[in-house]
Amino acid sequence: MQAVVRLNQRVADASFLLRIELERPVEWRVGQHFSIGLAGLGVNREYSCLDSDGDSQTFDFLYKVVEGGVLTPQLSLLTDGDEVEVWGPFGEFLQTETWLGANRRLAIATGTGISPFLSEAARKTRPHAASTQMSVLYGLRSGVDYFDGDGILGRVDGLTVCYSRQQAPRGSFGGRVTDFLRRKPHFAKEFDAVALCGNRKMIAETFSILREQGFPENQIESEVFF
Amino acid sequence: MRNCAPKVAFSFPPIVNELGQRAMVSQNRNVQYFIKPTFLVPVVHAQAATALRDIGCSVFWDDGNAEGLLFDQWLDRLCEEKPDIVVLESTTPVMKFFWRLTETLKGRLPNAILCITGYHSMRMPGETFENSLVDVVVTSPHVDFVIQRMLGAIIGRDRELWMQSFAEVGGLVIRDGAAVMSTGHFSLVEDVDRSAIIDRDLTRWKLYSGENGNFLMPPGAYATSVIRDCSFGKCTFCRYNGADLTYSQMDVKKSVDEYELLITKYGVKEIFDDSGVWFRGKDAREFANEIISRGLHKKGCYFGFNTRFEYLDRETIFLLAKANFRFVLLGFEAADQETLTRLKKGYSNEHVEQCLRWMTEAGLHPHLTVMVGYYWQTQEQLDLTVRTVKRYMFQGLARTLQVTICTPLDFTEYHKECIREGVLLTEDYDDHDMSKLIVKTPIPHERYYEAIREMYGVAFHPRYLLRCVAFLLKFRPRDWQFLFVYGVRAARRVRQHMYNLTEAKSGS
Numbered sequence: 001m002q003a004v005v006r007l008n009q010r011v012a013d014a015s016f017l018l019r020i021e022l023e024r025p026v027e028w029r030v031g032q033h034f035s036i037g038l039a040g041l042g043v044n045r046e047y048s049c050l051d052s053d054g055d056s057q058t059f060d061f062l063y064k065v066v067e068g069g070v071l072t073p074q075l076s077l078l079t080d081g082d083e084v085e086v087w088g089p090f091g092e093f094l095q096t097e098t099w100l101g102a103n104r105r106l107a108i109a110t111g112t113g114i115s116p117f118l119s120e121a122a123r124k125t126r127p128h129a130a131s132t133q134m135s136v137l138y139g140l141r142s143g144v145d146y147f148d149g150d151g152i153l154g155r156v157d158g159l160t161v162c163y164s165r166q167q168a169p170r171g172s173f174g175g176r177v178t179d180f181l182r183r184k185p186h187f188a189k190e191f192d193a194v195a196l197c198g199n200r201k202m203i204a205e206t207f208s209i210l211r212e213q214g215f216p217e218n219q220i221e222s223e224v225f226f
Numbered sequence: 227m228r229n230c231a232p233k234v235a236f237s238f239p240p241i242v243n244e245l246g247q248r249a250m251v252s253q254n255r256n257v258q259y260f261i262k263p264t265f266l267v268p269v270v271h272a273q274a275a276t277a278l279r280d281i282g283c284s285v286f287w288d289d290g291n292a293e294g295l296l297f298d299q300w301l302d303r304l305c306e307e308k309p310d311i312v313v314l315e316s317t318t319p320v321m322k323f324f325w326r327l328t329e330t331l332k333g334r335l336p337n338a339i340l341c342i343t344g345y346h347s348m349r350m351p352g353e354t355f356e357n358s359l360v361d362v363v364v365t366s367p368h369v370d371f372v373i374q375r376m377l378g379a380i381i382g383r384d385r386e387l388w389m390q391s392f393a394e395v396g397g398l399v400i401r402d403g404a405a406v407m408s409t410g411h412f413s414l415v416e417d418v419d420r421s422a423i424i425d426r427d428l429t430r431w432k433l434y435s436g437e438n439g440n441f442l443m444p445p446g447a448y449a450t451s452v453i454r455d456c457s458f459g460k461c462t463f464c465r466y467n468g469a470d471l472t473y474s475q476m477d478v479k480k481s482v483d484e485y486e487l488l489i490t491k492y493g494v495k496e497i498f499d500d501s502g503v504w505f506r507g508k509d510a511r512e513f514a515n516e517i518i519s520r521g522l523h524k525k526g527c528y529f530g531f532n533t534r535f536e537y538l539d540r541e542t543i544f545l546l547a548k549a550n551f552r553f554v555l556l557g558f559e560a561a562d563q564e565t566l567t568r569l570k571k572g573y574s575n576e577h578v579e580q581c582l583r584w585m586t587e588a589g590l591h592p593h594l595t596v597m598v599g600y601y602w603q604t605q606e607q608l609d610l611t612v613r614t615v616k617r618y619m620f621q622g623l624a625r626t627l628q629v630t631i632c633t634p635l636d637f638t639e640y641h642k643e644c645i646r647e648g649v650l651l652t653e654d655y656d657d658h659d660m661s662k663l664i665v666k667t668p669i670p671h672e673r674y675y676e677a678i679r680e681m682y683g684v685a686f687h688p689r690y691l692l693r694c695v696a697f698l699l700k701f702r703p704r705d706w707q708f709l710f711v712y713g714v715r716a717a718r719r720v721r722q723h724m725y726n727l728t729e730a731k732s733g734s
Contacts, residue, residue, distance in 0.1 A: 035572045035573070044537075046572075066507075068508070070539040070541075070542070087567075087573065092468075200475055203415055204417040204419075207414070207416075211413060216410065216411075217414065220414060222414060223472075224415075
């Protein structure tokens with residue numbers, strides 16, 4: 001279906017926030033993603049949504065501009081009123097009984113993989129989710145990549161930012177999220193469910209670490225970003 | 227009691243129907259019966275066999291189906307081998323066969339542990355225990371990783387402790403006396419970079435190197451898949467879809483190492499990667515560049531893969547062609563947008579033609595996999611698909627095609643939807659063999675069979691043949707090979723498809 005760009009702005013070093021308005025409302029759930037392509041390009045890619053404040057026609061996406069990439073360099077040039085093609089929503093991430101039924105949840109994200117958890121953090125403010133807790137382990141190369149969705153991350157019950165390529169500011173961790181989990185082998189055990197979103201190497205390695213630490217594998221779910 | 231290294235048989239029994247046709251089962255396929263079948267190497271099982279051999283197990287690669295054995299020949303041979311563990315691969319249309327088989331095997335090999343894999347039993351393990359004498363159901367698509375852990379848990383332990391030891395391995399449902407016990411959820415993510423590259427000698431690669439429509443010039447081989455299961459993973463009719471699955475990816479260089487080995491050691495002339503959806507973007511370009519940098523594009527070997535529309539851009543397609551890629555298999559499930567949306571295909575028909583045009587310009591041979599018979603498909607939608615497919619073939623935008631009946635299988639989303647909507651016409655798993663429609667449809671079933679005949683009939687149409695001749699003027703060897711070498715095999719395959727999907731049914 002067609003959609004119109006309403007906002008497209010740089011929000012971190014190489015990350016942009018894209019807001020689009022679909023031609024008609026769609027039913028959508030937190031954690032789902034859409035395929036987005038440029039009109040006439042013939043190539044699309046999947047992007048997870050951020051919270052859209054309950055509006056089912058306007059959606060926000062966080063994307064990183066990939067140098068030499070097919071789509072994102074062109075996506076970053078879009079301005080208000082430009083058209084894009086959208087398919088979806090797809091996926092069941094953060095919709096499983098495991099995640100929804102857990103009281104203490106741990107979200108582990110790298111880069112733009114924070115998107116579905118920003119959405120989840122916003123959902124947490126709604127009455128039915130008030131009793132649940134969510135902590136976030138957020139991996140970035142450096143502070144210029146940080147994006148908290150206008151303070152949404154401030155609403156979570158615990159936030160640890162891991163910086164892999166800069167000295168960690170006070171209150172954060174110096175190293176990758178996987179280094180953090182290795183350094184604190186009991187950290188994940190405080191939670192009933194873990195959800196991972198980010199690049200595939202982080203996800204494979206984190207799975208392996210959690211398995212070694214004895215975290216139940218049926219309490220882990222993931223969404224792989226390419 | 228002392229225990230030496232266990233002997234594991236990866237067994238694919240001959241399955242022959244009343245028409246004398248053999249079932250093509252392996253490699254997660256939608257079962258079809260052919261007189262001259264295509265046997266695919268079951269990639270993940272072959273990786274499992276290799277991994278077990280590497281940890282010291284004795285492995286018996288037992289594809290009696292591909293070897294053309296009769297059932298009794300196969301059974302006698304397996305019993306003579308006396309395996310400790312027999313690993314089977316199943317899917318909906320042959321579930322009942324496998325359930326009966328476990329009774330036969332338990333009678334002849336009472337001490338062997340029978341282990342069943344495959345998406346059907348994975349999603350419905352209780353049903354398999356109720357109906358068979360199987361000991362273990364693997365509830366993970368990562369058969370190689372799970373079986374490796376199973377064997378790791380029992381090597382060096384007494385035989386009578388083996389079943390008990392399996393309880394330590396996640397991703398299994400095991401028989402525990404009269405009860406059935408789950409060992410917990412399988413690991414969703416496995417690092418495919420740590421999976422084994424298939425040992426071709428161990429898994430008898432020649433069995434799978436000849437009769438295959440994906441190979442222009444045999445011998446061909448299926449690569450160890452770079453993607454497990456599918457990088458998109460949303461199409462409702464596909465096994466590689468669901469909240470309990472994800473995808474993982476192999477390193478480019480590791481995969482190209484295997485290509486190099488297949489070309490230099492085995493003299494392979496075409497390599498196909500059967501990953502649900504192969505690399506795209508940067509990874510696809512890196513792969514092509516790696517092939518070129520090693521000079522493998524000049525070794526007389528073509529390469530192929532599965533992809534989806536709107537995944538590859540023009541530049542990447544031309545680079546792949548330069549690296550001697552040829553066969554590109556694309557799911558073209560329907561020409562109407564409503565069907566694509568209901569199937570969650572995630573692309574627009576509007577871009578299909580452009581993608582095919584890029585591929586054809588680059589010299590690739592796009593192959594369309596068309597489906598008909600969705601429970602909602604109207605005559606208008608069906609006609610549009612037939613017209614569009616014919617146009618693509620006549621214009622040379624697609625080089626080959628296959629048409630199948632969309633059959634609900636293995637409790638995919640589409641299968642569950644058919645059950646929920648009350649449109650399934652049978653509860654007999656044997657009927658899920660893709661030889662006939664098994665869902666209620668808005669128009670008579672014969673209309674879909676006619677559509678299949680019409681689309682396959684393109685292969686013998688003068689306009690299509692003229693187009694193939696016109697391609698010769700491009701002076702690309704692959705186009706000459708396509709017409710004069712592949713053409714004969716292709717004609718036979720088309721006749722088989724038409725017979726299976728339309729005439730065998732009416733004669734039965």
